[in-house]
Amino acid sequence: MKRIFAAAATAALLSAGAAHADHHGGKDKSASMEEKQNIVDTAAATGQFETLLAAAQAAGLAETLATGGPFTVFAPTDEAFAALPDGTVEDLLKPENQDQLQSILLLHVVDGKTWSKDLDGQELTVTAKNGGDLMIDGTDGVTVNGIDVVKADVKASNGVIHVIDEVILP
Known part of the structure; x- marks a missing residue:
């Protein structure tokens, strides 16, 4: 089986903000500003991933997502949760369910940065950070385990986020 991904958990979209011109050369700083925000900061800035971030915190994964990587994260929105x-x-956020929560969140994360263009025309199985398999289909858009990627290629300093509208469950 072809494996191009495999690693940790959570989060989201580009931070809101307009591009600012550099007065010393007219360069657009927006790309460099985006790249300075890690996966957690990027997700927090959008306001669409509060549940995901709370879950990452409860699971003890927020620090890894902020400082580790690079990761590719399939990030479910608040609406997905x-x-x-x-x-x-509510049950998953209880301390006694931390292991189960970690497993679910880590199913949304793989090692490395994988862009949607890298998946174009491919069908493959990859290993998520929790050891589970993810079925990636890039033949008509991109899906992961049959769930549509609704926004792809969100850049963060330590990875890339693909936004999904459902939670991947084992």
Whole structure:
């Protein structure tokens, strides 16, 4: 099986903000500003990943996502978590369920930076950070385990985020 990914957990979209011109050369600083924010900072800046960030914190993974990498993260939105059965998120956030929460979050993360263009026309299986398999299909857009990537290639200093609209469950 072809393996191009495999590693840790969580988070999200480009930070909001307009591009600013450098007065000493007219260069656009927005790209360098984005690249300075790690995965956690990038996710926090959007306001769309509060549940994911709370889960990463509860699972003890936030620090790894902020300082480790590079990672490719398939990041579910707050709406994706809200679509889970009632009480699921609250139960997972309990300290006694930390191992289960870690496993679910790590299923959303693989090692390295993989851009959507790298997946174009491919169907492959990759290993997530929790050891589980992810089925990636790049033949018509990009899906992971049948879930659509709704926004791809969000840059962070320590990886790339692909936003998904469902939570991947084992």
